[in-house]
Structures are given as C-alpha cells and as structure tokens.
Amino acid sequence: MNSKIPLIIGHEYRTRVMKRSFLIITLLTPILIVASIALPVVLITSQSDDAQxxxxxxxxxxxxxxxxxxxxxxxxxxxxxxxxxxxxxxxxxxxxxxxxxxxxxxxxxxxxxxxxxxxxxxxxxxxxxxxxxxxxxxxxxxxxPHLEEIIAQSKQRVNINTIKWEKDGSEHITSSDITELSGLLIAMLIFMFIFMYGGQVMQGVVQEKSSRIMEVMISSVRPFELMMGKIIGIALVGLTQVMMWVIIGGIAFAVITPFVMPETQALSADAMNQMASNPEYSEIQEIFIALMGFDFLKIIVLFILYFIGGYLLYASLFAAVGSVVDNETDSQQFTLPISIPIMIAMFVAIQATHSPNSALAVWCSYIPFTSPIVMLVRVPYDVAWWEIAISMFILYLSFIGTTWLSGKIYRTGILMYGKKPSWKEIWKWIKY
Amino acid sequence: MLIINKVSKSFGHKRALDEISMTVQDGTIYGLLGPNGAGKTTLIRIINGITAPDSGEALLDGDRISLDKSSQIGYLPEERGLYKKMTVYEQVMYLAQLKGMSAAQAREEMRNWFKRFDITSWQKKKIEELSKGMAQKVQFITTVIHRPRLLILDEPFSGFDPINAEMIRQEILRLNQEGTTVILSTHNMESVEMLCQEIALINNGRIVLQGNVQQIRRQHRSNQFRVVYEINGQSVEQKVEKKPEETNNDLLKRLAKKGEITAFEEILPTMNEIFIKTVQS
Incomplete structure (x- = not known):
C-alpha cells in the first residue's frame, strides 16, 4: 500500500502556510528587525521637531x-x-x-x-x-599657537582593518565584530527555530489528542507515518519561511547597497581595501563591506542543513512529549529535559563567539544536541570541512535514534488519556 | 466475514481481553455490548488494526487485520473528534484521501452525502463553528464516505436529537442493505433490539453472552405471559407466570376459568433486562 506520508505532509504544510498569520509573521519579522535597528537611527538623525x-x-x-x-x-x-x-x-x-x-x-x-x-x-x-x-x-x-589643530589631530580615530587571506591568494576584508555578531545572530535564529517549530509539532500532537481526532487518524494511518508527516510538514513550513527571508533579505541588500555604497560596482579586494582604510567611511558602510566579504551561500546552505538536522532531532522528541500529555499545560515537566540541552547550546554558542576554537566549543559542535547551534557560530571563523562533515554525520545519525525512540513513546502515548504517565512507565513503552 | 479467534490483550497486569472469539457474518448488524470498561474499545481497536492482540488473531476475509485493511473499514469512535480549524470540505476530503480515495472520487461521494444530509451549504464552515450535532453528521460522513465493507460504530446515536438519530438509524439500515457489515457498540438496548441480528455481551474481558438476538431473548424467557380478559364487558390486563411443569395449553385452561380470554402472549425479556441480569450475575 502506498505511504500516506505525502498526504499528511501536504495537510500539515497547507494548514499552516495558508494561514494569514503565517504570511504576516513572515513578512513582518524582517521589517520589525530592520525597523528596530533603523528607527533609533532615523529618530536621532532626522529633525523630528521641525518648528523653530x-x-x-x-x-x-x-x-x-x-x-x-x-x-x-x-x-x-x-x-x-x-x-x-x-x-x-x-x-x-x-x-x-x-x-x-x-x-x-x-x-x-x-x-x-x-x-x-x-x-x-x-x-x-x-x-x-x-x-x-x-x-x-x-x-x-x-x-x-595652533593648539586647536594639534588637539584635533591628536583625536584621530584609528581603524584596524582585518583582512583574511584566502587559499587562492585573494584577500577578503572582514570585520571580527561583524563575524561575531552574525554568528550569534545565526545561533539565535536556529535556537528560535528549533523551539518555535519543535513547539509547533508538540502543539499539533496535543491538539490532535485533545480534539480526539487521533483515534480516527490512526485507524487510517500508522502512528509513525502520522508523526513523520507532521514533523516533515512543519519543517517545510520553516524552510519556506527561511527561503522567504533569504529572498526578502537578498532584495533588500541589493536595493540598499547602491545607496550606501555608490562606487562599489567592481568589488576587487584592492578597491575594498582602499575603501575600508578610508576613515571617511561611515560605520554602516563598514558593515556593508564586511557583509560583502561573507560567503553567504555557504552560511545559508549550512544554516539550512543544521536547521533540518537540529529540528528533526528535537521535533520527534517534542512529538513524543505531545503524545504523553493531554493538554499543553502538562507538557512542561516533559519539555524540560529537551529544553536544557538547547539552553546549554545557546550559552556555549555565546562563549564560542569569543573563542570559537575552545575545547568546549569544539566538543559541543560535535554533540548532536548542541551542534546545530554551536557549529553555526564557529562556521564564520572557518571550520575545516571535515569537522562540519563529522558533526553533520553524528547529527543526522542521532536524528534516526531520537525518532525511533520517540516513535515508540508516541505510539503508546497517543492512545493514553487521563493520567500523566511517570518516567518509569514511559521507559516501559520504549522497551515494549 | 470477520473472525475473532481467541484474542487476548493485557495492559500491564490487567487483562483487558481474555480469549475472545466471535464471528461476524457478512451483511449482518452485530451488536457489541458490555458495561463501561469491559474491553469493548480494546476489541474495537484490535478489529481496526490500531492495536495488535497479544495472542489470537482477528481475520477479515481470512487475512490478518492490519492498517493495510483500513480502506475497507470505517470507524466512528465513541470520542468524536475532527480538526477544529479545518473547513467541512477540507476535513472530509483529507480523511477520505487517507482512506485511499482519489481526490475526484472523494469529491463526488462527498457531494452525494452532503446532498443526502442536506448540508451542502456548510462546506466552507469551520468545524469549530458547527454545533455538536452538525459536527456529528460530518463525522458520520467521514466514517462512511469510502464505502467501507465493515463499519464499526461506537455509540453512533449519542449527541443526536431524536430526528437526527432516526436519520442515522435509517442510514445504517440502508448501508446494511447495500451489503455493509456493521458492528454496533452501544448502551442503547432499544436500538440493539431494533437493528442487531446478533450480539456479543462482554464483561471483564470475556464474552458472557453471544448469539442471535431473538434466540437469546427466548432463552431468557421467564415464563411470563400477558393475558387480557373480558369480564363484564370490561377489558382487564394481567401478568401471569406459568408453572414449570405446565404447558401453554395447561396455563390457558387454568386462565380460561377466570373469564373470556381476548389476548394471550408471552413476555420476552428486553435486552436491557438480559444485559443487567447477565452482567450482575
């Protein structure tokens, strides 16, 4: 018999993406982020009170x-x-x-x-x-005499340009501040996504259980199909959102760049070097120069791969939690063991922005429960490809493990109503 | 034909089903009775392929039941549930397709059912906007839309007003006449007498009574008779008990002395009485 997973994926995806709130949040979030950065600047620079x-x-x-x-x-x-x-x-x-x-x-x-x-x-x-x-x-x-000029000269601001040598001998202008910041931003984003979409999986399962549609569903499909369909469907919702943001961001970047940097049509390292060493450039322009030095494709690809891996790893656990409780308020006791590693990952990630190659950061970028967040902070500092490969391999392997485990809990949990099971009972379900 | 052969199922130390055996012939309406917690839901889940028995087997047309059979089975659980945020149309389409129907088939069948229940105008409504009775109708449609050969209905009349309950009763009879086998689990003994040809009564995980409804009622007769006399132009009704050694004719002779008998009939126990008596003994 044909698998029904595609049908379930389609349903989970459509019901979420077609919602007006999805479109609003997707479009509004980048606007809000930009606005929250730009608004204070605009407020300060513009003459808000025109009257003399x-x-x-x-x-x-x-x-x-x-x-x-x-x-x-x-x-x-x-x-x-x-x-x-x-x-x-x-x-x-x-x-x-x-x-x-x-x-x-x-x-x-x-x-x-x-x-x-x-x-x-x-x-x-x-x-x-x-x-x-x-x-x-x-x-x-x-x-x-000339004291005023002397003082003015002594106030010169010194800029240190950081230039990264590429293997092919070309030079890239980087900014360690920007690298640090963008690493942190990416970590935050992954952190947010795992919690947000993992939470949606849990919520979905709890709703199916509490609305009692579950029994109808599992008389038509296998519990595992239902769980995977939901997890994959929601993952696609997340990817759709990321894609939309990449496109919006790309367009915004392309539109804004000519205004901020009128003369950067040809982006030779030399030209950028000159620009960067020119103290006349504003901070915003410096940020843009640094951004142009980023390998966006690599970051986006890795972001998506780690998002998928990290999300899948946690989503099935969230599904298992959803299956053992009757309502969302009961879920906290069981989400705690899931949220602790994510929190730890976030703390390590913040540390890693300063010292990306510390033992803690390196280890945590291999451990599957923390690697999606920690590794992404390290990536802008150039991690060897094999390190990424190993960490990714462990992550995807562990995903199979947690999914198998969660599937066992889920299978029994969805039919249980009334009392909250104890950890001991859940352990029995796994062995069963 | 559905054959349940020595099916047992335990949860921890509790034995929910203990060597249950029963046979449901094609085209019958089979009543599955029992007090709450007797093991009916577990048995229904096994027939649906939702849970697997610990031992024994459930066979549909000779094949072990698993979810692969789901397109042949329609299941209306006692606890009704639909996706609250979905529209009636989306809901029916989704569940029909999960039962293996193509989108075109599902759409056509849905149109027929909506017309039959006169609810075509609800299509765009969300489930949460419907009243309980309205949602029940939608749920019933999702249960039968894929033309299952075996229909399992757990308390199908609960939540319906008398008019709609009668409508559902007629639909069950119609589907049965078209060849659908129906397993009906209910506490409403009146509808058991009206609809079911055979029943199984489960208590504490065991079948305590099984067979043809009329035969069971005859087996449980307690020699009670209803007699109507004509005395002085007045009609008098009386309940009398036949002595064990008596025949019906003996009894009639005995009664005839009292007056002119205009009606004489045996009182068969109701399923309700049989249910209570069997479960309590």
Whole structure:
C-alpha cells in the first residue's frame, strides 16, 4: 500500500502556510528587525521637531553670548532680567537657559527651565554649543599657537582593518565584530527555530489528542507515518519561511547597497581595501563591506542543513512529549529535559563567539544536541570541512535514534488519556 | 466475514481481553455490548488494526487485520473528534484521501452525502463553528464516505436529537442493505433490539453472552405471559407466570376459568433486562 506520508505532509504544510498569520509573521519579522535597528537611527538623525524653537538665554556672567548663534532650529533671545520676570514676559519661548556664573569655575552653574518636558535634542544641543565654546576658550587661554589643530589631530580615530587571506591568494576584508555578531545572530535564529517549530509539532500532537481526532487518524494511518508527516510538514513550513527571508533579505541588500555604497560596482579586494582604510567611511558602510566579504551561500546552505538536522532531532522528541500529555499545560515537566540541552547550546554558542576554537566549543559542535547551534557560530571563523562533515554525520545519525525512540513513546502515548504517565512507565513503552 | 479467534490483550497486569472469539457474518448488524470498561474499545481497536492482540488473531476475509485493511473499514469512535480549524470540505476530503480515495472520487461521494444530509451549504464552515450535532453528521460522513465493507460504530446515536438519530438509524439500515457489515457498540438496548441480528455481551474481558438476538431473548424467557380478559364487558390486563411443569395449553385452561380470554402472549425479556441480569450475575 502506498505511504500516506505525502498526504499528511501536504495537510500539515497547507494548514499552516495558508494561514494569514503565517504570511504576516513572515513578512513582518524582517521589517520589525530592520525597523528596530533603523528607527533609533532615523529618530536621532532626522529633525523630528521641525518648528523653530526660540530659547531665552539669561547669562548672569555675561561671558557666553557668543556661544549661541541662531541656527535652522533654534533662535536665541538674550535677556538680562530675573528668571521669574522673564518667565512672565516671554511665554512664547520653549525654555530658559539660566547661566549663573563662570563655567570654568563651576561646570554646574547652568540650568535649563521649561514649561514642558524638553525634547531629546534640545538640551544636548545646548550642552554641545556651550561645551564647545568653553573648550575653545580654555584652549585659547593656554596661548599656545595652533593648539586647536594639534588637539584635533591628536583625536584621530584609528581603524584596524582585518583582512583574511584566502587559499587562492585573494584577500577578503572582514570585520571580527561583524563575524561575531552574525554568528550569534545565526545561533539565535536556529535556537528560535528549533523551539518555535519543535513547539509547533508538540502543539499539533496535543491538539490532535485533545480534539480526539487521533483515534480516527490512526485507524487510517500508522502512528509513525502520522508523526513523520507532521514533523516533515512543519519543517517545510520553516524552510519556506527561511527561503522567504533569504529572498526578502537578498532584495533588500541589493536595493540598499547602491545607496550606501555608490562606487562599489567592481568589488576587487584592492578597491575594498582602499575603501575600508578610508576613515571617511561611515560605520554602516563598514558593515556593508564586511557583509560583502561573507560567503553567504555557504552560511545559508549550512544554516539550512543544521536547521533540518537540529529540528528533526528535537521535533520527534517534542512529538513524543505531545503524545504523553493531554493538554499543553502538562507538557512542561516533559519539555524540560529537551529544553536544557538547547539552553546549554545557546550559552556555549555565546562563549564560542569569543573563542570559537575552545575545547568546549569544539566538543559541543560535535554533540548532536548542541551542534546545530554551536557549529553555526564557529562556521564564520572557518571550520575545516571535515569537522562540519563529522558533526553533520553524528547529527543526522542521532536524528534516526531520537525518532525511533520517540516513535515508540508516541505510539503508546497517543492512545493514553487521563493520567500523566511517570518516567518509569514511559521507559516501559520504549522497551515494549 | 470477520473472525475473532481467541484474542487476548493485557495492559500491564490487567487483562483487558481474555480469549475472545466471535464471528461476524457478512451483511449482518452485530451488536457489541458490555458495561463501561469491559474491553469493548480494546476489541474495537484490535478489529481496526490500531492495536495488535497479544495472542489470537482477528481475520477479515481470512487475512490478518492490519492498517493495510483500513480502506475497507470505517470507524466512528465513541470520542468524536475532527480538526477544529479545518473547513467541512477540507476535513472530509483529507480523511477520505487517507482512506485511499482519489481526490475526484472523494469529491463526488462527498457531494452525494452532503446532498443526502442536506448540508451542502456548510462546506466552507469551520468545524469549530458547527454545533455538536452538525459536527456529528460530518463525522458520520467521514466514517462512511469510502464505502467501507465493515463499519464499526461506537455509540453512533449519542449527541443526536431524536430526528437526527432516526436519520442515522435509517442510514445504517440502508448501508446494511447495500451489503455493509456493521458492528454496533452501544448502551442503547432499544436500538440493539431494533437493528442487531446478533450480539456479543462482554464483561471483564470475556464474552458472557453471544448469539442471535431473538434466540437469546427466548432463552431468557421467564415464563411470563400477558393475558387480557373480558369480564363484564370490561377489558382487564394481567401478568401471569406459568408453572414449570405446565404447558401453554395447561396455563390457558387454568386462565380460561377466570373469564373470556381476548389476548394471550408471552413476555420476552428486553435486552436491557438480559444485559443487567447477565452482567450482575
């Protein structure tokens, strides 16, 4: 008889992908990630408050009027009266900057008064104006010629470029910060995926059990087929999501790059070298240069392979947990032994971003329960291909083991209602 | 023909089924009776191929039952369940295909059933939007859509109002007349008398009573008779007991002295009485 797994896979896949929430989450997540990074930048750089503000300056010391010149956003009004009086006479101003004495004597002698909470830009702007002026005055007071230029030069920021030599002799610009960060990001993503989709498998099984459709299902298909169909179907949902993100990310990268880096049509290492050593480049551009040095194909392929392996390893265990409980609240006791290794993997992964070749990181990148997360952190640091091969082999072999084990628990568990089984009983089901 | 041959099944130390044997002839409606926890569900699961017996065998047309036979069997479990988020259409299509039907076959059969139950307008509704009775109808359709040769119905009337219960009863009879063998597990003894030709009564994992319904009732007769006399133009009904050594004619002669007999019939025990008496003894 033909296997019914394809039918089950199709059903599990369709019911999830066709849901409106799937599309929304898939499209929204990258937007939210980008937005959460971009929004603060945009907020800071854009002049959110377009209206010109007038600031009244009451300078009792009479020293700092030159520090304030009218700008696009601020006009200054210099008053020589009492604070209370000024407040009554000038209700139109956004705030009063009250300077009580010489700032070189006491840096605390400035206060900003306003009726409303000043916005995030105003006070820093005033402080900058005032500090610059005070600094200039101080430098000038030393009476050393060209001192200002000397100080400016001494403030030069030093950039260290990291260039990786490839086997073929070409050079790649890398950034260890970016490598670290991207490794961590990938680990987080795998971590999230295993929990999210493994959790979905468990939830699916619990729902089938609690809605009592299970008995109907297993009068038509083998429990193992039902379990595998669900696991594979949900894996495909996950892969669909990853694929959509890769495509969205790829398009976004292609669209944004020309704006950020207008002159990078030809990406010779030399050209990039020049760019990177040019201190004029902004941090965003540095990130892009580093990103271009990444072997995206390798990372994506490995990500998918480890996601599949790690997911399969855990998903069957999640299915087994789902089968032994009657409702989701009961599942916690049994998910604990599953979540602990994933948590450990995450901690090791965070460690591994700093020291990718430590003994702990290396071992954990072979142990199947931690390898999908830990190995992916190590990959950007160039792990030998045979290391990856061994770790992958162990992972996929273990997946067969956990699936076999889970299948045994699942087979019995799905027909059990009422009491929560003990570990001892579950052990009996496995041996049975 | 379904043959259950000395089937036993234990869970831990509990013996759920103890050498059960029974034969269900093709085209009959077979009643599977027993108190709660007697082992009916376990036996039904074995007939479905969901669980394997520890010893003994269940044969359908001479072949051991496994899930490979699932396309020939339709099973309505006592605990009804459907995917709540799926629409009626998707649900029926999915379960029909899992029973081995092609999509086209499934669609056509579904259309017929929807028309018969007058529920064509529900197709796009989700299961969770349906009332309990409506969902039961859908469940019944998913059980029979693949034209199973053997239909196993566990409490098929529960959850239905009298009108719908009657409709389901008629459907069971119709399917039976078309050649479907039906195994009916129920606590509703009235419907057993109405539908079943044969029964098996299970208690504590053993068959305690088995056979043709009419024969069983006759075997359990307790010499009770209903007599109606005509006395002074008035109709009087009475229940009388026949003495063991008496024949029916002896009894009639004895009764005739009291007045004009207009009706005389033996009271056969109901299945309900037989059930209670057998299980309690």
């Amino acid at each position: 503000k007038s600031i009244a300056v009451i300078d009792k010391s009479g020293l700092y009027q030159p520090a304030f010149t009218d700008s696009e956003n601020y006009t200054f009004l210099f008053l020589d009266e009492d604070l209370q009086q000024a407040r009554n006479e000038h209700p139109e101003v956004a705030g009063f900057l009250y300077i009580t004495g010489d700032l070189t004597d006491s840096l605390q002698s400035v206060t900003f008064y306003s009726e409303k909470q000043p916005n995030t830009e105003t006070v820093p702007y005033l402080r900058r104006q005032l500090s610059d002026y005070v600094n200039q005055q101080r430098i000038a007071s030393y009476n050393i």
